Amino acid sequence: MKVYFIGAGPGDPELVTLKAQRLIRSCPVILYAGSLVPVELLSEAMPGARVIDTASLHLDEIIAQIVQAHERGESVARVHSGDPSLYGAIGEQIRRLKALGIDYEVVPGVTSTSASAAALGNELTLSGVAQTVILTRYAGKTPMPEAESLASLARHRATLAIHLGITRIHKIVEELIPHYGADCPVAVCYRTGWPEQQLIRGTLNDIVEQVRRAKINRTALILVGEVLDPAQFDDSWLYREEQAHLYRPKVKPESPRQVKRDATAIPPPFNTES
Template sequence: MTVYFIGAGPGDPELITVKGQRLIRQCPVIIYAGSLVPAAVLEGHSARTVLNSAELHLQQIVDAMHDAHQQGLDVARVHSGDPSLYGAIGEQIRHLRELGIDYQVIPGVTATAASAALLGCELTLPDLAQTVILTRYADASPMPAGEQLADLARHRSTLAIHLGVRHLPKIVAELLPYYGADCPVAVVHRATWPDQDWVRGTLADIVEGVAAKGFRRTALILVGHVLGDAPFSESALYRAGHAHLYRPLG
């Protein structure tokens, strides 16, 4: 018996791995995050038990996994996006280890990747940014020491900020000293869902743009000069005259 933590992707039911889809269709028990995972992701399943974890607390989720373990039934534990990012799987895994229950993690498409695709941009461009920082805004629980937004902003890397759209004015105020008012910003609401929407702007005007759209939750904030039209060099990978294993010179 195995518990499979499956990344269902950002919303589009087709943005799930073949392996993740196969496991959902095969496992006799499914526990899915119903507040963020569309029901269409579960289409074709043959599970005898389907539970919506949005209605359960941690111990109830663990108890359901333990019950399945005692019956020898595999569990598809379906999370949105990629379960390794803000998926709260660590606390579940801790219990599974204590109970001696096997588990595997099946990765999924992140909201960051989906948003970049929607915007038609690359998040790492030569000369502009070679680092992407995925973080969240400190709200209900504090950030660890050294991970305050100002600490991260000093790097001037591309930022992907989760769970922060309701605090956008505060975020902008913290970023302005490091990125400047003209730094491009995009706020993507429910990327890949049928009602997806987004706003592009700069740190100077993004607050007004988001307010006009009325975004309140389920939005990702992307910040960085890679989102604009700043000039950048071509990569070495495809540069004529740059030799590598698959394209030797001569």
């Protein structure tokens, strides 16, 4: 028996890893965050699987469900949105499982940051503009460490991905303008990957009014940075003609390198035992 903390991605059923899909199909118990994970992702659960929406459960009740499954010898798919290592609240669950001696494994998922950048058609790291992405959240019920205040992070002028802050976007803008300027591009990505997805582009100067008009007050990621609408940026060094490296030597072969495939030497499949 094992508990699998599974990253279900941002909401698009196709943005789920093969491993996550296999575990959802094979685990007899599925605990999922119904407020953030679309039930469609669980449509291929095994017949007779116990599928429980944990949105209304507190931590003790969730652990109780896991303990009951453990006593029955049944593995549990604990399905979280995005990637469970980011704002997934898995740390407190893992702490309980360790104390109980229950085995677990974390299965990564597509983050809302990467999915939102893809939906926007943007790269978040552009040469000459920004080479750092800071994933953070805004202080609310859970306080932020003093060294991680938004103003402190903003001094880097890196690309920001701000979680759990849409209801305080007016305060976020006030803290960012002194560092990024009022004309800095912003994108608010609401329920990326869901049918009701909304992508709102603007600047720090006008994004608050746009969000209020759209009546977005939850489940949104705020992206900030010049990479969202750069005036210009440099080509990468990697693909420059004059830049030689191991796979592109200065003296090139007469024709592009082709990968030869030997049908008799197909590698074994990935290990699917875990």
